[in-house]
Amino acid sequence: MATLADTHPTLLDVSKRLDPNGKVDKIVEILAQTNEILADAVYIEGNLPTGHRSTIRTGLPAPTWRKLYGGVQPTKSRTAQVTDNAGMMEAYAEVDKALADLNGNTAAFRLSEDTAHIEGMSQDLASSIFYADEDVTPEKFTGFAARYSSLSAENGQNINASAADGSNSTNTSIWFIGWGPNSCFMTYPKGSVAGLKTDDKGQITIENVDGAGGRMEAYRTHYRMDAGLVLKDWRYVYRIQVDFAELTKDAATGADLIDLMTDVASFIPNLTGIRGAFYCSRRVHSFLRRQMVNKVKNSTLMMSDVAGQSVMTFDGFPVRRVDSLLHTEAKVAA
Numbered sequence: 001m002a003t004l005a006d007t008h009p010t011l012l013d014v015s016k017r018l019d020p021n022g023k024v025d026k027i028v029e030i031l032a033q034t035n036e037i038l039a040d041a042v043y044i045e046g047n048l049p050t051g052h053r054s055t056i057r058t059g060l061p062a063p064t065w066r067k068l069y070g071g072v073q074p075t076k077s078r079t080a081q082v083t084d085n086a087g088m089m090e091a092y093a094e095v096d097k098a099l100a101d102l103n104g105n106t107a108a109f110r111l112s113e114d115t116a117h118i119e120g121m122s123q124d125l126a127s128s129i130f131y132a133d134e135d136v137t138p139e140k141f142t143g144f145a146a147r148y149s150s151l152s153a154e155n156g157q158n159i160n161a162s163a164a165d166g167s168n169s170t171n172t173s174i175w176f177i178g179w180g181p182n183s184c185f186m187t188y189p190k191g192s193v194a195g196l197k198t199d200d201k202g203q204i205t206i207e208n209v210d211g212a213g214g215r216m217e218a219y220r221t222h223y224r225m226d227a228g229l230v231l232k233d234w235r236y237v238y239r240i241q242v243d244f245a246e247l248t249k250d251a252a253t254g255a256d257l258i259d260l261m262t263d264v265a266s267f268i269p270n271l272t273g274i275r276g277a278f279y280c281s282r283r284v285h286s287f288l289r290r291q292m293v294n295k296v297k298n299s300t301l302m303m304s305d306v307a308g309q310s311v312m313t314f315d316g317f318p319v320r321r322v323d324s325l326l327h328t329e330a331k332v333a334a
Helices: 011-015 106-131 154-158 257-262 282-294
Strands: 043-045 051-059 078-096 159-163 171-179 184-188 197-206 216-231 237-243 275-280 301-306 309-314 317-321
Touching: 051 216, 078 106, 078 184, 106 216, 154 159, 154 237, 159 257, 171 184, 171 257, 237 257, 257 282, 275 282, 282 309, 282 317
Parallel strands: 043 184, 159 237, 275 317
Antiparallel strands: 051 078, 078 216, 171 237, 171 275, 184 216, 197 216, 301 309, 309 317
8 A cells, every 4th residue: 555655755756856955856757758759649539439430441342344335233331440548647746835945946846846757757758658558457549569470460461570589588670660640640538628738726735644534734736648640541550479588689680670670661652741750779870880880781770860860760760769668579479
């Protein structure tokens, strides 16, 4: 069971945040992650109060080769509707008013808590985009890994797990995602607002704070983000799974990352009209750079200047770092 010290800042927490002058010090956020997918993802308002419903073409009408005086039977196409649910992610920050007011640092102390809560929610969202599964956690949405989990599924042709290891769990994935309104996008419920909503509740009275009927004056902040993932056209996402433990800087052994990524362009129907990017972990990103230098010259993998920054690109698409991608994935099912 969580104790009060686990859920509410204590005097010790405050003392650990003060500089020698008694002011709230700048906190070094060593737990912060780089999840560049959050800046790329396209957000579109859902058409349902709980998410988004898509209508997908599943069959084309067959034409008839007609002979003279022969008849032609009418035909029709087939469609299916798919509903993608959005989840509600929420958090509260509460601190004893007297504690927050110490040394006149109320705003600075509450801001330090806001920063931590927002980072925690961002990391959870980035992880959920890939690994959430409504069959396991119904309150979340379903991410990419659960949708691209079997080579025998219809979208199995957009999975390459040839370099993954089935005997252990040291696998990781490189993803190509073509964001767009007709391919895949993030959604939020109809009538709501996209992004993180922060509501400063101000000073409130917490009832029964000590479990014995006692009350406490506190400051409270409420955070909420509603989000879901819509996959309208599975052909615009491609998964490459490799055994991370076998990667080498020159691809002499282990996965040849550049060769595997070359396949992607052949499987994506149309590379125009989408916001496309590759996503991989920070450590895989490092191996890609070394393979680019040590193995391949004049490759489609290169460092490009984008808005004054050096960005790795492949086939013209940026290669993004996502710290939420794991190195402990089980191999994709056959």
